[in-house]
Amino acid sequence: MKKLSIHQHLPAASQIISGCMGLGGHWDQQPYSKAHVYQAQQLIETSLAHNINYFDHADIYTFGKAEQAFGQVLAKQPDLRAQMIIQSKCAIRFEDSSGPKRYDFSNAWVTQSVDGILSRLGIEYLDVLQLHRPDPLMELAELAACLTSLKASGKVKHFGVSNMNHHQIAYLQSALDMPIVANQIEMSLKQLGWLEHGVLAGNPNGSHHNFCAGTLEHCQLNGVQIQSWGSLAQGIFSGRAIDSQSDAANGHATNAEKIRATAALVATLAAQYQTPPDALVLAWLMRHPANIQPIIGTTNPERISRCAEAVQIELSRAHWYQLYVTARGAELP
Secondary structure, three states, X not given: OOOOHHHHOOOOOOOXXXXXXXXXXXXXXXXXXXXXXXXXXXXHHHHHHOOOXXXXXXXXXXXXXXXXXXXXXXXXXXXXXXXXXXXXXXXXXXXXXXXXOXXXXXXXXXXXXXXXXXXXXXXXXXXXXXEOOOOOOOOHHHHHHHXXXXXXXXXXXXXXXXXXXHHHHHXXXXXXXXXEEEEEEEOOOOOOHHXXXXXXXXXXXXXXXXXXXXXXXXXXXXXXXEEEEOOOHHHOOOOOOOOOOOOOOOOOOOHHHHHHHHHHXXXXXXXXXXXXXXXXXXXXXXXXXXXXXXXXXXXOHHHHHHHHHHHHOOOOHHXXXXXXXXXXXXXOO
16 A cells, blocks of 8 residues: 555654544434444544544534544543544634534634534644535635744644635645645535546536545645545445435436445455455555545444454555446546
8 A cells, every 4th residue: 555645744643534423412402422432432542453544523513512522532641642633624604693504614614623523523723624514704914824823823833724616725825835735525426526526537428526626636746645434435335224306418327326236246346355345445546646534434443343443455547447337337538
């Protein structure tokens, strides 16, 4: 397995990230419970036991309860912090008395958000802070000064972005003296836009994909680690029941047909590689030369254990393409 870009800045980083969005209970105002703290403890212990030391949060996850439950584990076992790389995200604001759901890169909001994250987690610094979604009202100089101040204060070691294209990354980087170390985007056997733009270059069939061509190449050229969210596609290729989906046009298989065919192929190849289907789905992402660092969103200890096996797999070129073509539901042009 090739070295990840993130290792330039965080040498001890694991190749898989444990996502914490499922911690803390429901997306409501009910407080987290002891059961939720125990769930966080299981996630942490299982992840670390399988050499997954990178944990992904966001200030909005279960309205802050995910960070709080995680922080309670750290409060009881403070020695765990030294074994971890902790990342969180900010800038999404939900509807409130001031306005609708929105994104906010203002100095006041980002600074306030970081203080809140650190307080909920009960830690002194974040290894990585990511800006969760692009803010159209971003004032470049203001944001750059804010991030520089957060680094100088010791509250944040490194900075990344999430759901940004390469133009947005380059624009932000132009005002910063420190590197943007990561970009987190949706990538999976179900979400193929990141591949389709390249394969369908100059082909009208690629015009509807919501992914900016050149983003992967920019990140590879500039040492920006690609992290994938939604990596397991909510389990639809590794055992989850598949609902009926609408038909696709132009002779493509229906969504349900594509999913069923891909799930069957995943099962077949998993048996051939003697690995769990969850691990094979992740290995498909990790086989790409961009050295994608997948985030797994499960809180199930058994599934975390299965996913951890992905680092041992390197798919053949033929099997990688077989999965890709099956998942897209049509042969390549």
